[in-house]
Structures are given as structure tokens and as C-alpha cells.
Amino acid sequence: MVVRVENLSKIAEELERQEIINAGALSNTEYAKLLAIYLYKNDLISAKFLWKRIPLATKSALTELEFIWRVGKAMRKRDYPEVYTALRFSWSAEIMPIMQMVEEEIRKNTVILIGKSYSSLALSTLGKYVGYDVQNTKNLATQHGWTFDDTYVFPTPVAEEVQDNRGDFNAFKKLTDSISFLEN
Numbered sequence: 001m002v003v004r005v006e007n008l009s010k011i012a013e014e015l016e017r018q019e020i021i022n023a024g025a026l027s028n029t030e031y032a033k034l035l036a037i038y039l040y041k042n043d044l045i046s047a048k049f050l051w052k053r054i055p056l057a058t059k060s061a062l063t064e065l066e067f068i069w070r071v072g073k074a075m076r077k078r079d080y081p082e083v084y085t086a087l088r089f090s091w092s093a094e095i096m097p098i099m100q101m102v103e104e105e106i107r108k109n110t111v112i113l114i115g116k117s118y119s120s121l122a123l124s125t126l127g128k129y130v131g132y133d134v135q136n137t138k139n140l141a142t143q144h145g146w147t148f149d150d151t152y153v154f155p156t157p158v159a160e161e162v163q164d165n166r167g168d169f170n171a172f173k174k175l176t177d178s179i180s181f182l183e184n
Contacts, residue, residue, distance in 0.1 A: 008098070012037045024053060028062040029094055035068045036098040039075060040105055047072045064092055071102065080110065084131030107131065111144060115158040126153050 015034040019026050026034070031054050038047035051069050059065055067089040074082035087103050107130050114121065114129060127137040138148060147154045 008037050008040060008101075012041075019053075024055075028058050028065065029092070031058055032062060032065050032068055032092075032095050033098065035065065035072070036095055036102060039068065039072050040098060040102045042075075042105070042109075044072060044076050048076070064089070064095060068095070068099070071099070075106070080106075080131065081128045087131070103131070111140070112158045115144065115146075115155045118155050120152050120154050123148060123151060123153050126155075 012034060015026065015030055015037075018030070019034075031050070035047055035050055035054075038044070038050060047069075051072070054065070067086055070086040071083055074080075074086055083106060084103070087099060089099075091099050110129050114126065123134055123137050123141075126132075126141070127134060130137065130140060132140060137153070141148045141153045141155075144155070144158055146156060
């Protein structure tokens with residue numbers, strides 16, 4: 001089952017709508033999907049309140065739901081080793097693609113923050129932050145153009161996607177008109 005990032009917001013909106021219409025009654029899988037989507041979007045407040053709304057019978061009936069929340073709790077604490085430990089759960093076919101996206105998003109954001117924050121970092125520490133063993137950590141460092149030796153990695157800021165607004169001549173025209181108006 002392929003889940004696209006664009007579809008996650010639509011799925012979440014539909015599940016939220018169903019929860020309102022059905023007076024808080026979603027299926028176990030629907031609760032799991034919605035909770036996982038909140039984690040992907042890093043909307044930890046919504047995830048927390050959803051967890052509180054989920055009936056106890058549903059929480060105890062689906063072990064997967066407990067593990068999704070375990071990931072969320074670790075994210076809230078910024079306990080990355082625990083996040084990756086919880087993500088190793090054997091997810092169902094419906095939840096697995098979303099949780100893989102959660103893992104990729106956490107790792108991507110962590111790498112960006114490390115690149116901005118550290119000039120050197122122990123390889124083992126980086127491995128804990130990204131949930132990798134030493135060899136995969138070295139591969140990650142290589143992939144981002146970071147140098148490393150046997151003990152340390154030397155990160156540099158990771159280039160983030162920047163929107164190119166150079167072709168937006170209407171915005172430039174509006175700015176020019178506004179400045180002209182103010183000057184006259």
C-alpha cells in the first residue's frame with residue numbers, strides 16, 4: 001500500500017470528520033492511522049489529545065496503537081533512541097507506510113538540526129540520534145558530505161529546500177507600486 005504525503009492531510013481530515021460525526025467512534029485501525037499521521041506531521045499536541053480521547057477498550061484491543069503512542073511519547077521527550085526502539089515494532093500493512101514516513105521525517109529533521117548545531121560529534125552519539133549502527137551512520141555522514149574519522153563526525157549545515165521566488169514578477173510589481181505610492 002503506497003501512501004503519499006499529499007494524501008496524509010486529506011486522510012487525517014476525513015478521519016477527524018468521521019470522529020466528529022460518529023461522536024468519537026472510529027475503528028481501531030482508524031485511530032491508529034490518525035495517531036500515526038499526527039506523529040508524521042509532528043503535531044504532538046493533537047496526538048496527545050487524540051490518545052486521551054481513544055476509549056480504553058480500543059487501547060487495550062490493539063497493541064499497535066500502544067506502540068504508536070510509545071513513539072509519540074518518546075518524540076515529546078526528544079528521546080531519540082527510544083523513538084527508534086519503538087519504531088522497530090512489526091506494524092500492520094495499513095500502518096507500516098505511515099510509520100516508515102514518520103521514521104524518515106524524524107531522521108531528516110534530526111540531521112538538519114545536527115548540521116546546524118554541531119561542529120563535531122561522536123559517531124556513536126550521531127548513531128543514537130538517527131537510529132543507526134556505526135556503519136550506517138558513516139554512510140549517512142558520507143551522503144551529506146560530512147567528514148569523519150574513527151570516532152567523530154564533523155557535520156556541516158545541510159542544504160534545505162528553498163522556494164525560488166525569482167519568477168514572481170507580480171509580487172515585485174506590487175512592491176514597486178507600494179513603494180512608489182509611499183514616496184509620492
